[in-house]
Amino acid sequence: MPAIRFVRLMSLPLRLCVVVFASLVALPSVVAGPVVGKLELPPPPDRAPAATKGFLDRQENALAPARPVSVTPYMLVTLEGGEKSAAPGQVTWDLVGESFARPVIGAPAGAEVVIKNTSRIARTLVAAEDKNLVPAGPINPTGPKSFRVTAPAIFTIGDPDAPHLKGKIVVVSSPFVANVDESGKFEFADVPEGAYKLRVFYKDAWLEATTDVTVERKGKTEVSAKVPALGGGKK
Amino acid sequence: MFLAKIWFFLVALVAAVAITIALVLPRPAQRVLVQEETQRLVVACGVIDILLGDDARNRVELAGAFSRTQEIVTALESASGANTIDEARMKQVREVGESVMKTIQGARKPDFAMLIDRRGRVVARVRLDENDFGDIAAGRPLVDDALAGFLRDDLWAQNGTMYFVSAAPVIRRDPPVAYVGAIVLGHQVTNALATKLVSSLNVDVGFYLGKDDVAGSKNIAVDHGPLLDSLKTLQGGDLDQDCQAAKPIEISTGKEYYNAVVARLPGEAALKNAFYSVLIKRPEAVGFMGTLKAVSQSDLGATKLLWPIVGGLFLVMLVGGIAFMYLESDRPLKRLTADAVRLAKGEKERLGEDEHPGKFGSIARSVNIAIDKLGREAKTAKKDLDQLLGPAPEGSLGTIDLLATSLPPARPGGPAPAVSPPPSDFRFHDPGPAPSRPATPPPIRPGTPAPVPPAMTSRPPVPPSQFSAPPRAPTAPPVMSLGDSLDDDILGSVTPAVPAAPMLDLGSAGDVDSYFKSVFDQFIAMKKSCGEPTTGLTYSKFSEKLEKNREDLIAKTGCKEVKFTVYVKDGKAALKATPVKDE
Known part of the structure; x- marks a missing residue:
């Protein structure tokens, strides 16, 4: 093992200098910034029929309109492509x-x-x-x-x-999968540089539409994707 | 008897038809009753479904009123803003809930209440699991819908208990209007609820969670198997149509039988096979006796024509039966009886065969055949006597008859006639005393002149007792009187005989000769009285004949003596020999 023998022959300060140099050279290729994004949510879908029904059909209250269906709890996004963790x-x-x-x-x-x-x-x-x-x-x-x-x-x-x-x-x-908050925002941390596709899952299945995401070497990558109209689904 | 038989056949037929109707008629009624009970079951099931819906509506309204209580709104709005729910907040909210619960009026107070904040957390529970709080109730469809702004009801099944639950959103009405939570009220399904549901339906209802009984209007331990089997047939259909779609079934408690129909219960509990069944005790088989038992006083008087019709039918059958019996039985029998009486009286020689219909004619024919047979036998007997005694001198002596010994000495109906009839003239007689018949003469005793029967008055008088018997010897055997020797008195058509010389104490030849002489004189007198010639008839021949016959008769019959009797037969004088036995 000539290389090992060469390292052993180096003094300690020299060894430190070598490690720091190697780290500086290698870091840009494995570390990247976060990817943040926001989904442009469509109008809320119609409320699905009640999963269960009593003797009566549910009825809206007379004081305030019913709250719209919240779709984001049933959504998640992922970045496909790039290196795997x-x-x-x-x-x-x-x-x-x-x-x-x-x-x-x-x-x-x-x-x-x-x-x-x-x-x-x-x-x-x-x-x-x-x-x-x-x-x-x-x-x-x-x-x-x-x-x-x-x-x-x-x-x-x-x-x-x-x-x-x-x-x-x-x-x-992909190692990059995240939930979406109520406003449609999401964030992936430490996404390496590279080209990705953003996919959105809703309720039971992946949406067909994808969004290309290019993660740059430096800085935060911001993504915006538009979500097509969603059905009421089974819920 | 033909018509009577036909009548009785018709009566029996009517009775059979009536019995058949009585036995069969309850069956259609029973079938109709079962159908009506089944229909009532289905209707009751539908009514219970409606009542449950009404109850749900009331509960939802109650939840709405509960959720609009300002204290509730304030408490849940405050709780919704807190990151965590601590015990102090829980107690504070619970007190609010408890105070509101107390204000609820009416019979259907909730058994529990859950106060849920906007995030779906249970801030407090009232009256059930009161120390549990902070858990997430969101996720249950009822709670999710309430948090979304809907009022609705549901059925929850927890630990074998079923609850009718209702929920309403809690809304802050002060601007900005916002949802701050939801409340859930629960009413336990209890026996009292079940009883109240069916209080006016005269049925029973039971609530079940699969194989487990939950509540019922009556404690009926039924076999759940048939209920669950029936429940399976309802899978997939509309719950609202279960009462109509479910086929009524019969279930047993071991002692009692019920008709039942099942219907699924909605809500979350439906996923645990929650259902209810409506039960009606199966009507007992009515049957004939059941029908009789069910007859009331009003039924008997319901139709005014009932009793006249029944009475009329009874009278028709009774009168018809009596009439036919009279016409075909009593009257012909009466006629036959009268005919027989006339026969007995000698007013007729035979029964009229054509006068009597049917069997009575057969009886008459049979009687006539018997008469003919007796006549033939009598003639045969006479012929035998003639063979025994030898033929009487033709044209001179007349007939010598020995019939008396073949006849019984006396008859139960009365004294024997004075003279015995000739065998060929033997007749039946009426057992009672015949008024037209001459009085029976008293027994002739030796030395006593025989009385002349009245019938003899039209005839030439017969010298009565000039035929005096010869003196009786002390050892002479008892004389059999004419009354004893002649059994039957059917000699109406026969001229009564001149009593024989009642002596028979023939101890010596001289006595015999004198007796023969007296008989001879009597015979000559009789022939003269009958207008017969007496020329050529000498005593010597007469006595010789008598002697010969006497000896033969004694030899053949072993009698002690022979008595000769002069009588008239067919207008001619005749002589009869009668053996006299010892007493």
Whole structure:
């Protein structure tokens, strides 16, 4: 090993100088700035029929118009393309009572999904698409349940005893996946330089429209994408 | 009897038809009753569905009123702005909720209330799980809709309990108008609720969560299997049409049977197979006895023509039966009886066969055949007597008859006639005393002249007792009187005989000869009285004949003595020999 022998022969100050130089040379190729964006949301869709119905149909109150349907909790965005992260990491999903904290979450393929039950009710969660995805057994209050998603897919997680309790895990191939806030804003941190495609997921499926995103070497990349009209969906 | 038989056949037919109607008629009525009960079941189910809808409407209105309470609005608006819900806030909001709950008037006070902030967090619970707070209730369709501004109802199933829940948004009405939360009111499905629902329907209702009973108007432990099977047939259809779509079923409690119809319950609870069933006790089989039991006093008097018709039919059947029996049985029998009486009296020689219809004619024919047979037998007997005694001198002696010994000594109906009839003239007689018949003469005793029957008055008088018997020997056997020797008194058409010389104490030849002489004299007198010639008839021949016959008769019958009786037969004098036995 001549190279190792050469390093050993160098003095300590010389070694430090070499490391700093190498870092300065290599950094621009693996680190980039954040990508922030905002979705131009379409007018809210019509409210879907009630998932359940009592003896009567629901009726609007006489004091104020009904609140518009909020679509952003059911949206997430991802950047496809570029280099893949070596360590997808962990995604945490809170079960907050009668619902998940977010009805839709994204997870990079290979990531570990940890569901935390923050409610007082034990739940038994099952993925409709893969019965073996979620480990068997109830998730007790304050207890977690973790599993790993290996490939891009869409999983519907629910409790058979509480049909209203449902959430979706959207597994993507990209490490860059994020939720959207009420105003349609989103942010990816540390996106390497490169060309990407921004895709939007809504409720049950990916929207067909994509947006090209080019991440520059320096600075924050801002993205704006227009979301086509959305249907009421099943919710 | 033909018409009577036809009549009885018709009566039996009418009775059979009536019984058939009585047994069969309740069946259609039973079927109609079951159909009516089934229809009533369906109607009751529909009514209960309507009542549940009305109840839901009232509950939603109550939730709306609750949510408009200013204290609630203020409390939830404040809570919505807080990052966390602490216990102090929970208690403060709960007190507000409790105070509002107390103001609710009416019978249907909520069993619980949930106060939810704009974020979907449960700020406080009232009267149920009061110490739980801070959890997210958003996610349940009812809560989501309420937070979105809708009023609605739902059914929740929790821990085996079913709740009718209603929710309303809590809105700050002061500008800017904003949603600050929602309230949920819950009414537990209880037996009282079920009882109230069916109070005016005369049915029972039960609420179920799958196999579990939740509540009911009556504690009916039914088998859930048929109910769940019926529930499966409703899958996919419109819940509002369940009462019409569900086929009524029969269920059993082990002791009682019910007709039931099931209908699904809506809401979240429907996902746990929540349903209700309307039950009616299956009507008992009416049947004939059941119909009778069900007859009331008003039924009997419902139709004015009922009893006249029934009474008329009864009278028609009764009168018809009696009439036909009289015409075909009683009257012919009466005629036959009268005919038989006339036969017995000798007014007729035979029964009129053509006068009596049917079986009575057969009886008459049978009687006539018997008469003919007896006549033939009597002639045969006479012939045998003639063979026994030898033929009487032709044209001189007349007939010698020995019939008396073949007849019974006496008859139960009365004394025997004075003389016995010739065998060929044997007749039946009426068992009662025949007024037209001559009085029965008293027994002739030796030395007593035999009385002349009245019938003899039209005839030449017969010297009565000039035929005195010879003196009786002390050891002579008892004389069988004519009354004893002749059994039947049917000699009406026969001229009564001149009593024989009642002696028979023939101890010596001289006595016999004198007895023969007296008989001879009597015979000659009788022939003369009958206008018969007596020339050529000498005592010697007469006595010889008598002696021969006497000896033969004694030899053949073993009697002690023979009595000879002179009588008239067919207008001619005749002589009869009668063996006299010892007593």
